[in-house]
Amino acid sequence: MSDPARAAAPRGSGFWADTLHRVVRNWAAVAGGTVVVLFIAVALFAPVLSPYDPLKGRLGERLRAPSGAHWLGTDELGRDVLSRVLHGARITVQIQLAAVGLALAVGAALGLAAGYIGRWVDQLIMRLMDILMAFPGIFLALAIIAALGTGLGNVIIAAGIFLVPQFARVVRASVLTLKDMEFVQAARALGQGDFAIVFRYLLPNSLAPIIVQTSLRMATVLLTASGLSFLGLGVQPPSPEWGAMLSNARSYMITAPHVAMIPGLAIALVVLGFNLLGDGLRDSLDPRLRE
Amino acid sequence: MIAYITRRLLLIAPVLLGVSIGSFALLQLVPGDPAMILAGQEATEEVLTRIRHEHGLDQPVPVQFLVYLRNAVRGNLGISIQSRQPVATLIAQRFPFTLRLAFLAILVSAALGVVAGIVAATRRNSMLDLAALLGSLVGISLPIFWLGLLMMLVFSVRLQWFPAGGSGTATHLVLPALVLGASSSAVIARMTRASMLEVLRQDYVRTARAKGLRERIVIYRHALKNAMIPILTVFGLEFGYNLGGAVLTETVFSLPGLGRLIVEGIFARDYPVVQGAMLVVATTFVLVNLLTDIAYAFFDPRIRYE
Numbered sequence: 001m002s003d004p005a006r007a008a009a010p011r012g013s014g015f016w017a018d019t020l021h022r023v024v025r026n027w028a029a030v031a032g033g034t035v036v037v038l039f040i041a042v043a044l045f046a047p048v049l050s051p052y053d054p055l056k057g058r059l060g061e062r063l064r065a066p067s068g069a070h071w072l073g074t075d076e077l078g079r080d081v082l083s084r085v086l087h088g089a090r091i092t093v094q095i096q097l098a099a100v101g102l103a104l105a106v107g108a109a110l111g112l113a114a115g116y117i118g119r120w121v122d123q124l125i126m127r128l129m130d131i132l133m134a135f136p137g138i139f140l141a142l143a144i145i146a147a148l149g150t151g152l153g154n155v156i157i158a159a160g161i162f163l164v165p166q167f168a169r170v171v172r173a174s175v176l177t178l179k180d181m182e183f184v185q186a187a188r189a190l191g192q193g194d195f196a197i198v199f200r201y202l203l204p205n206s207l208a209p210i211i212v213q214t215s216l217r218m219a220t221v222l223l224t225a226s227g228l229s230f231l232g233l234g235v236q237p238p239s240p241e242w243g244a245m246l247s248n249a250r251s252y253m254i255t256a257p258h259v260a261m262i263p264g265l266a267i268a269l270v271v272l273g274f275n276l277l278g279d280g281l282r283d284s285l286d287p288r289l290r291e
Numbered sequence: 292m293i294a295y296i297t298r299r300l301l302l303i304a305p306v307l308l309g310v311s312i313g314s315f316a317l318l319q320l321v322p323g324d325p326a327m328i329l330a331g332q333e334a335t336e337e338v339l340t341r342i343r344h345e346h347g348l349d350q351p352v353p354v355q356f357l358v359y360l361r362n363a364v365r366g367n368l369g370i371s372i373q374s375r376q377p378v379a380t381l382i383a384q385r386f387p388f389t390l391r392l393a394f395l396a397i398l399v400s401a402a403l404g405v406v407a408g409i410v411a412a413t414r415r416n417s418m419l420d421l422a423a424l425l426g427s428l429v430g431i432s433l434p435i436f437w438l439g440l441l442m443m444l445v446f447s448v449r450l451q452w453f454p455a456g457g458s459g460t461a462t463h464l465v466l467p468a469l470v471l472g473a474s475s476s477a478v479i480a481r482m483t484r485a486s487m488l489e490v491l492r493q494d495y496v497r498t499a500r501a502k503g504l505r506e507r508i509v510i511y512r513h514a515l516k517n518a519m520i521p522i523l524t525v526f527g528l529e530f531g532y533n534l535g536g537a538v539l540t541e542t543v544f545s546l547p548g549l550g551r552l553i554v555e556g557i558f559a560r561d562y563p564v565v566q567g568a569m570l571v572v573a574t575t576f577v578l579v580n581l582l583t584d585i586a587y588a589f590f591d592p593r594i595r596y597e
Contacts, residue, residue, distance in 0.1 A: 028428075131309030134573045137535015139553075143313070146557045146565045147320035223434055227539055230436045231554050246437060257444055264437030272432035279428065 019208075022284035029280025032215075035273025043089040052080035054087040054240045063256040075245070075259045076252055077238075084240035085266050091241045092222060092270065095156055099221045100214055102160035107167025108210065112198060114168065115175030126172070129165035138162075141224050145233045155234045159224045163217050170213050174206035208285040215278030219271040226267050242267050295588050303577055310577065314570040315359050318562050319352070328562060329372060368567035373559045378567035381552060386571060388458070389548035392467055392540065393533040397526060399472030400479050405522070407476070408483020412491065413510060423480055430477025435536050439470045439543035456545040463546075471540045475529040482525045486518040493517075520591045527583030531576040 226243030538550030
């Protein structure tokens, strides 16, 4: 550490370095981030980590309590619950990434258009978002499932469309604030085109709220998708999707409560992880919340 | 105030129109011939022609929509494919139950959330504050259906305090209302805390304290009243969220509400029921939000002039 410039600026500057620094100081973000990283690792390595095949059971070993051979017991078909929960993480990550990705792409595009173009385009897009948001909670997802049918792909669409208005609103709000700032005005005065202004100035500077929303919405998507599966309207058995596992296990609640409790605990833990991360990120990234 | 209400009413008109287009479009989005969906797969061409004529499916789509809208406004939401009863009758039987459940849940969340929020705000950065913060994060993270099963296992199966499902008496609603209210109370606790902290920084609170008023009076009479105003809007949103959560809660506790009606309707491909129920839920939600916005403007005059 002999370099005086380094000593004077102990941490790197710039968006990512600043962010990392603030995030690490925030215990919620660290705790949530740890859960999220572990969850993604489990999803990636589920086939290696799982002691048994998640879909094959031994009928002689039905509804066993947790033991040395089956750490989390077995379900109504003698399948290893641990292996199923681990494989369920894979399905969950797929749904989350696809649904949030879809919502982010569509929502951000609509939010940018509404905020940047303004006038009737803004009115049209935002009224459309109001209509989507008029179907409260899980109803919009249910309507989409009613029209398209059940299954993984439709769950992704249903859970994704549900979130489009959230992303559109966040991006629009951010663009509206940024649009009139001096650095954007300056870029325009220097002759930068709309395309450059949107992609070089507006979008990069909206990253903070987008990242926070993405983390929080990963939690929402999981609750919506597993809720649909729990109702029997989402991912269908024998898939080890957590909501579907829970739905099956309801019939055995009294004799073998662990079969229902474990997938629910997995959902709660991952949702909590993303909520903690999103909350922590908001505290670290949102300048208005800094005191 | 009247100008504000008029403006808000004008704003919801296009939303309600869009909602009705949305629920009308549901049947159009279903792959396949709507007439066959209404009549069943094995319907003869004769029956299909009759169904098309009866339901106006031989008309252009915009005309179909106008007919749908006219009927809906008159309270005619079509006939259920499964039970052959008017959809409006089915909804009238089931919706009051869901409304009551959602309302009880809001009461639960108001009681729990506001108290936790005040405690957290007045004892900022204490262990209680941290506990409230953690508790509310856990509250919004628990899947409703899992919390429901857990409560049922503990309070119905083990302790036998409450019935495990079904409806009829008030005790049947205790667990469902608690389960449904849990996540809303988390949201309301966080809002209350933030809003209280904001208000406690204001000059008039300092003045109240400087006058020598007791802390209890400062908090409850001066601060809380003002802090509650922004929380009002959250109640509206949470009420809608509870209508959604009721779908899951009703399934867990086998309750005869609108949520079950929709889920059963989706399973049975009873599209008129699904369409009608969606329309009613969305309209209710829009109206509840309108009411909370008006209440907000009533309590906080600044809003009216925005």
